[in-house]
Amino acid sequence: MKANNFKYYVSQAVRSVFRNGLMSVTSIFTVVCCMIILGLFMIISINVNHIAQQLEQQCEIQAFINEAYDDAQVSALQKQVKGIENIATAEIFSKEDTLEYMREISDNNAALLDGYEGEDNPFRDSLKITLKDLSLLKPTVEKLSAVEGKEEVSYKQTVMENILKVSNGIRNVSFWGMLLLCIVSIFIIANTIKLAVYARRKEIGVMKFVGATDWFIRWPFIIEGIIIGVVGALIAFGLISWGYIALVGKANIGIDIFTFKAYNEVAVQMIGMFVSIGAVIGALGSAISIRKHLDV
């Protein structure tokens, strides 16, 4: 493609986008819808991975201790547990500590826990255990369960599993929704290009008898499709960025066990994807239309 021609193609394409104003706006709007869903899909994926990593790091095992044990027995138990292969730390977390912790995390409702001090403390002493290698979680827990003096072992893996389950569900739904909307966008763009071809049929006739090559005639329409796709993608990117910053970006909120990815990191991953998918949708739409209506 000559540089001369490229300028010509782009100027023709831009002219056509404006000449076809209403249809261009409609197609851009469908691309925006499609890309917003793509954005949600990406945001969920990125954050689920991010959260899963954090949870893995903190995944903590709690082993409750037989209530009848005295301090000496408890420290003996702690030693024994520490001796188990793959266990990094095993801290004693007494029932008083637990009560204090519950108070802390219940902010306003902390008063509800008044009156549970001392003898009335409903919690149990436990060992908080972290592992060296998380992938060996299951066998380690089994070994741990064999140790006498502790009653049950609980760990947060189920939390993680649930988050993964829910997010996979959302991911699947948004993936199919996105695919559907992409297809809709492609056809609406194809229709827009069809109108553009129709609006310029006389010009195309002239081009043919003056000896324009097929690609010379096609390029402006393909670029017009790409412009529509990319503009739609950029608008969607703007909207999503705005929403993400408003919701999580600045405050970097999270639940106390994890945080969301910072906006910058999300944006970097999204922008390239958005622009390329927008361009591909646009190009496909024009290609379909050109095949059907341009006869070159």
Place this chain on the structure above:
Amino acid sequence: MITFENVTKVYEDGTKALDEVSFHIEKGEFVFVVGPSGSGKSTLTRLLMHEETPTSGSITIDGTRVQDLKRKDIPYLRRSIGVIFQDFRLLDDRTVYENIAFAMQIVGASKREIRRQVPHLLSMVGLSGKAKLFPTQLSRGEAQRVAVARALANNPPILLADEPTASLPPKTSFEIVELLCDINARGTTVVMATHAKEIVDTVHKRVIAIEDGVLVRDDSKGGYEVESK
């Protein structure tokens, strides 16, 4: 330059528009293709442009058999043939200048080449002062002159005209034909399809007459009808 050998064209609906037509046109000739409406003149020009392909027979332009061209080569054939029509086919949303420049842009001409060539073409067709006007602001004769300038923009060796005067008043028609004669005098081969008897009878050039798709006469210095010879 142009050779038709037993060219037959049958359209998809079964209409036989040309029937075993043969002729040869030398480089630099001026040829009228005459015949009543529906005799096959436009079909002949469309075959030359490779807008249609012959059902049988062969067409050769400048040594190349047109039917043998690959799809991607057709544009290059068309660049060697400037063409004008009865209805001018100018783009109304572009000025005279831009209409002519358009033909050059299409073949990848540079801005500099365009700036040099377009004024030259405009003065050749006698429209030097009209570059900035739009086609709707021109008389029909002027519009056809713009079309001539556009047809010549890329210096084609052949100029093809399909009833270029059919929508023009008599005086203007003669002016356009004079212009075509001037262009021919500078070396361009001109083929003009027409059913304008007065013009053909006045200009005295070679006449190829077609009736119902059959070549009925080929006179080197003919008139429109046999009697008027």
